[in-house]
Amino acid sequence: MxxxxxxxxxxxxxxxxxxxxxxxxxxxxxxxxxxxxxxxxxxxxxxxxxxxxxxxxxxxxxxxxxxxxxxxxxxxxxxxxxxxxxxxxxxxxxxxxxxxxxxxxSGSLHLLTPLAKQLATENNMMQQELARLLDQGINYPTAYSAAASTLFSNVDEKEEILRLLLQPNxxxxxxxxxxxxxxxxxxxxxxxxxxxxAYHDTSPSPSxxxxxxxxxxxxxxxxxxxxxxxxxxxxxxxxxxxxxxxxxxxxxHWESFRQPLMHLLMTQTLSQLSLLSEVTEGLEYRIKKLLPILSHATVAELLHSLKTKRYTHTKLQRMLTHILLSHTKEEMSPDELAxxxxxxxxxxxxxxxxxxxxxxxxxxxxxxxxxxxxxxxxxxxxxxxxxxxxxxxxxxxxxxxxxxxxxxxxxxxxxxxxxxxxxxxxxxxxxxxxxxxx
Missing domain, CATH: 3.40.50.620 (HUPs)
Structure with a gap:
């Protein structure tokens, strides 16, 4: 074959x-x-x-x-x-x-491979550190990279893992x-x-x-x-x-979905929104609080208004997609995805x-x-x-x-x-x- x-x-x-x-x-x-x-x-x-x-x-x-x-x-x-x-x-x-x-x-797996072997099973030390950092209001990508770096004892390796995991690929x-x-x-x-x-480059490189x-x-x-x-x-x-x-x-693009998305945000109750995937930690209250002043806003403006230090733009976009498609927390739970x-x-x-x-x-x-x-x-x-x-x-x-x-x-x-x-x-x-x- x-x-x-x-x-x-x-x-x-x-x-x-x-x-x-x-x-x-x-x-x-x-x-x-x-x-x-x-x-x-x-x-x-x-x-x-x-x-x-x-x-x-x-x-x-x-x-x-x-x-x-x-x-x-x-x-x-x-x-x-x-x-x-x-x-x-x-x-x-x-x-x-x-x-x-x-x-x-980097084009290299020399540190990612041993880290993956450790993380393939639940690592209590890393999970505890991750939870501690998230409780401080640090966004998930930054907290995850910092928590993962604690699994290495060598200072140089710690620093390299921290740097590597702040890069999306x-x-x-x-x-x-x-x-x-x-x-x-x-x-x-x-x-x-x-x-x-680079992943997020917004214009071509002149070189x-x-x-x-x-x-x-x-x-x-x-x-x-x-x-x-x-x-x-x-x-x-x-x-x-x-x-x-x-x-x-x-x-x-996102504005292609503005009308149905805004309809759902305005007609869903707080309890209904809270059941949807990625609507976490009271985000439903933040959405409802902002809607009266954003009823005619673009989706981009809505995302900008929802953005805080804790929530990445990506997390908020995923939340809006799940709201648009009525995806519940239950069907998107780790147990179900596993x-x-x-x-x-x-x-x-x-x-x-x-x-x-x-x-x-x-x-x-x-x-x-x-x-x-x-x-x-x-x-x-x-x-x-x-x-x-x-x-x-x-x-x-x-x-x-x-x-x-x-x-x-x-x-x-x-x-x-x-x-x-x-x-x-x-x-x-x-x-x-x-x-x-x-």
Whole structure:
């Protein structure tokens, strides 16, 4: 069986830095094939994606990824621990992934690996220190990095871990490693250094000709349309974005959801809000107190007003997403999330990906879903609701877009720039049906 490398992505949108990551992942692992786990309509930092999950899956296939699997929204809109656990669980469940490759700022795992081994089981000393720091009003990312550093006795190592975990890709990388340990996975982790553009850079570096962060690319798109971002994204990304935007399907941003979000904030009672995920420590009171003076505010202004030293912008965005989608604390609890995803939802594949699916039919530990109606699962129902809520933000949403997950099978690309329509691969229907039912 050919070697397979897994990558965990959002592609918001897919840019030249992602192409570099994909190419280096295959080169470093020596893998012939690649499986990507991709977030759906709402992302890890709590924001809506620029484009639909289908458009972003198509970008991945155009780049060369063989099989694209959706990360359920229960895990996609979560802090690093559960985002990583959900995504790694899917790669493990395929039964065919040999390597996991991800980017870090340093390109090294020499301190993250031993730390992950310690944190894979509950560490009382770290948890106590974390709780103490949070009680002081320190935000979670800063408190977590400080608490983790206490597990090292060497002063230099303490300082390095503290520095590493204040960088987002190292934090996510650590949680990928922890997830592999908790799952007892044989998947081998690999990392590559993030190329030049920093995670939060809002503009391209003048020293680079073709790499910019996703944040910078989105800023260029919102401010100057697709042409402004053209130097930093592949041609197929440009073409897919032009097609989607021309059809009124983007660019999507938080303000696209302002009306339904404000409606929910104004009509939910304090007790109803308190039941929703990420509405913690009395945030429902802060929301209700601010609403009278923010009833006509943008979502950005609402987030700015809610922001305090204790709560990061990301935590507040995730809270608003959970409110928008009515996600409760109970269904997003650690006990529930620890159960892991319940299925492998296929968004797209190429001819090599079809062969991988055939292998997975024998090796997968979870049902393979290519048709939404083929499986009944609470998480899948939430995925479908999120997709419908996202499509409802389009300029002129059509019923078929709102319920696309029910109507259309996965995207299939047979070769570069050859996207099959629904009818074009009807001959594969029996195979796909059998794969989802086994």
């Amino acid at each position: 050919s070697t397979v490398v897994g990558i965990i992505v959002e592609y918001n949108p897919l840019h030249n830095g992602h192409v570099h990551h994909y190419s280096r992942a295959k080169e470093l692992s020596g893998a012939k094939h690649c499986i990507a786990i991709i977030s759906g309509p709402f992302l890890q930092r709590g924001e809506p994606a620029l484009l639909s999950k289908h458009a972003r899956a198509e970008m991945a296939l155009e780049m060369g990824v063989d099989l694209v699997i959706e990360l359920p929204i229960h895990y996609a809109v979560q802090p690093a621990e559960w985002f990583a656990y959900g995504a790694v669980s899917l790669l493990e469940a395929t039964g065919i992934v040999d390597y996991l490759c991800f980017g870090t700022e 190292h934090t996510l990388g650590l949680h990928y490693l922890i997830a592999l340990e908790r799952l007892g996975s044989s998947i081998i982790p690999l990392t590559i250094p993030r190329e030049s553009a 680079l000709s073709n790499i910019a962060s996703a944040t910078a690319v989105r800023k260029l798109i919102f401010e100057g349309h697709i042409e402004a971002a053209a130097p930093y994204i592949p041609r197929y990304t440009q073409e897919i974005m032009k097609r989607e935007f021309s059809a009124g399907k983007g660019p999507i 159960k892991g995803p319940g299925y492998l939802r296929i968004l797209g594949f190429n001819s090599h990906g079809q062969q991988l699916l055939k292998q997975m039919k024998k090796t997968s530990t979870l049902p393979i879903v290519v048709k939404a109606s083929a499986l009944t699962h609470d998480h899948l129902e939430r995925d479908l609701q999120a997709a419908a809520a996202y499509a409802n933000s389009y300029n002129q949403p059509q019923a078929r877009e709102l319920f696309r997950d029910y109507y259309e099978p996965p995207i299939r690309i047979c070769s570069k720039s050859q996207v099959f329509s629904t009818k074009a691969y009807a001959s594969d229907a029996a195979f796909l049906r059998n794969a989802s039912e086994d």
